[in-house]
Amino acid sequence: MRIGFFGSRGIPACYSGFETFVEQLAVRLVQRGHAVTVYNRVPFNPYREKEYRGVRIVHLPTLRTKATDTIVHTALSVLHSLGCRYDIAYFCGVGNALLSLLPRVRGQKTALNVDGADFAREKWSGLARWWLHRSESWAARLGNVVIADNGAIQRRYRDLYGIESRLIPYGANVVTDDPGADFLARYGLRSKEYFLYVSRLTPENAADLAIEAHFQSQVALPLVVVGDAPYQAEYIARLKGLAARSSRVHLTGYLFGRAYQQISYHARAFILPTAIDATRPVLLDQMGFGNCVIVRNTPGNIEVIADAGLSFEHENPVASLAAVLRRVVERPEWAAQCGRRAQERVARFYDWEVITSRYEALFSELTGSR
Numbered sequence: 001m002r003i004g005f006f007g008s009r010g011i012p013a014c015y016s017g018f019e020t021f022v023e024q025l026a027v028r029l030v031q032r033g034h035a036v037t038v039y040n041r042v043p044f045n046p047y048r049e050k051e052y053r054g055v056r057i058v059h060l061p062t063l064r065t066k067a068t069d070t071i072v073h074t075a076l077s078v079l080h081s082l083g084c085r086y087d088i089a090y091f092c093g094v095g096n097a098l099l100s101l102l103p104r105v106r107g108q109k110t111a112l113n114v115d116g117a118d119f120a121r122e123k124w125s126g127l128a129r130w131w132l133h134r135s136e137s138w139a140a141r142l143g144n145v146v147i148a149d150n151g152a153i154q155r156r157y158r159d160l161y162g163i164e165s166r167l168i169p170y171g172a173n174v175v176t177d178d179p180g181a182d183f184l185a186r187y188g189l190r191s192k193e194y195f196l197y198v199s200r201l202t203p204e205n206a207a208d209l210a211i212e213a214h215f216q217s218q219v220a221l222p223l224v225v226v227g228d229a230p231y232q233a234e235y236i237a238r239l240k241g242l243a244a245r246s247s248r249v250h251l252t253g254y255l256f257g258r259a260y261q262q263i264s265y266h267a268r269a270f271i272l273p274t275a276i277d278a279t280r281p282v283l284l285d286q287m288g289f290g291n292c293v294i295v296r297n298t299p300g301n302i303e304v305i306a307d308a309g310l311s312f313e314h315e316n317p318v319a320s321l322a323a324v325l326r327r328v329v330e331r332p333e334w335a336a337q338c339g340r341r342a343q344e345r346v347a348r349f350y351d352w353e354v355i356t357s358r359y360e361a362l363f364s365e366l367t368g369s370r
Contacts, residue, residue, distance in 0.1 A: 002035045006077045007092035010040025016200050017281030018092045021170050028356040030054035039077035066231035067128045074099050087367045095132050097139035109366040112143040115278055149279040152300040171352035172284035179261040187250045196267035198226040198282050201236050206273040211242045213321035219329045222248040226255050264289045269328050284350050287342035292335040294324050308341035
């Protein structure tokens with residue numbers, strides 16, 4: 001099959017969960033004999049080659065503002081795709097739903113990964129929020145199939161729009177080999193002696209909540225905050241101001257590759273304070289590293305961790321997260337046991353090869369091929 005991926009910033013991953021998802025899936029589909037194209041967003045993805053591990057890369061520009069960044073690049077990608085005759089056009093992000101109409105009219109089968117209630121994210125307002133809200137109904141009507149990455153999203157589209165989306169979660173790799181620890185020395189960290197937060201630094205991902213809970217807990221273990229974000233200068237300045245209050249809070253910026261592997265593998269526990277009901281690829285990733293994961297108790301987060309992690313209260317987040325941090329410090333072996341259960345859960349339900357097989361079966365069904 002010929003498959004095109006639209007709407008991400010491109011591969012190799014250097015931004016967020018969508019990019020990690022596209023990289024993992026696209027490379028595996030190529031290994032299974034499919035022809036895969038990914039549209040990379042210039043200048044956000046620095047990779048400039050025409051191929052990555054067998055995946056064809058098309059580099060296209062965008063209009064660099066928060067509201068137009070994704071939609072303009074996806075529109076240019078769709079126009080480019082009209083001469084490519086893809087069997088499957090896969091769109092990341094509900095905001096691109098209307099653009100999926102043109103490939104479908106041209107005979108391509110379209111799959112839309114809607115990734116939660118995007119319009120509810122704090123970074124959107126006005127016209128952008130209206131567009132994202134309307135895009136949910138467009139996705140329900142215009143795509144050949146809507147992909148939900150967890151049951152909360154699947155129920156949302158069933159209840160509000162009367163459609164049965166396909167439930168296919170993101171995947172993760174189980175990591176058992178020690179990637180080394182030389183990066184830890186940069187921040188004076190010791191293996192299994194720090195908490196970890198990883199995400200884009202946007203308000204809905206609530207890094208400030210993690211920092212404030214860490215302060216309130218008064219634990220000795222440091223907190224490492226990994227991430228960054230474009231168009232969020234004011235929020236990131238606030239985070240830097242909070243972090244400046246303590247030498248035990250470290251903001252690293254983006255980390256990828258070996259540095260990311262090291263900082264993840266050696267953490268005591270990973271904190272996910274977001275309240276957005278969607279499966280976060282970084283949560284699965286950290287479970288794959290064998291970390292004790294601590295999540296806000298939203299339905300989407302609890303669905304992912306089941307009994308293989310810890311949770312804190314959605315309505316009283318700072319105090320309840322602080323209490324969990326203290327327990328993790330006081331009971332290191334208990335935290336390690338949670339990490340082992342998390343790794344076992346990933347191996348059983350979220351292995352990337354299993355997820356790829358589910359996508360391959362869906363794409364074959366859409367195209368009527370074997």
